[in-house]
Amino acid sequence: MAQQTKATIIKAEMSDETQEDAVHTAAEALDRFQEVTEIPEFIKKEFDKKYGPSWHCIVGTNFCSYFTHLQECFVYFSLNGRDYLLFKTPAT
Template sequence: MLHANANRKAVVKNTDMAEEMQQGAVDICEEAMEKYTVEKDIAAYLKKEMDKRYGPTWHCVVGRNFGSSLSRSNLISFYFTYSYVTHETHSFVYFYLGQSAVLLFKSG
């Protein structure tokens, strides 16, 4: 179980990421949620901090109304845009922090 502050519970739905990196992503996301209330600002902060900590290039989606799926070929499908992206191995996590879903992956 990943640690989060008392007000928000972190629940990982899908990942191929090491637990230490998952915890780092949750910690950065909590920092972002303390600083920002707009989802695009939270996503931008999380992306920039992951780039700094783990090297570029990270991509992030934060919101309440989207879904994702991961196939065996590491293909992610976003139902809300019908687009497809490929991610690097061991660099994908889809989790909830409180009421917000976070999709974070490295590609490029």
Template sequence: MVDNVEIKETDMEEKMVKACVEITNDAQSRYNFDKDVAAYIKEEFDRRFGTTWHCVVGKSFGSRVSYEMQHFMLLNTRHVSIMIFKCGY
């Protein structure tokens, strides 16, 4: 666990993982609603790593997504799970 973030699954490079933890912590300190946290994370990833990122934030969700290799992360924080992935061109 890093900075109250437990990485459940990822294929991202270490540089991107560190950025993800930083962005996630920043989003949760700025916003109280999951939709706002998701929007902030998505916009920051688009800005830093190019467009077509997607972000899901919630307490309980199932998923099955297609994504670009080395561009997926599922993590848990104290309050929610967050899935971040890049898909599309």
């Protein structure tokens, strides 16, 4: 993963292990995809597979958010000049 630099966790409510997985998955997405729109889709689908539905992922440089998430299922971090918001809601 050549692109990965140190991620900065801005806010989190999940285990350290799952936070590390989120950063690793984001770094993998950066290596795999050129189109930024493919990055959140990849992260969301990977977390749905690993941790069950319903994960949501937002990636960008300037956004605001307000949402409800399941306990221990939220991380907001910065990596390579972009912010990543990843959270899980109850499955419908």
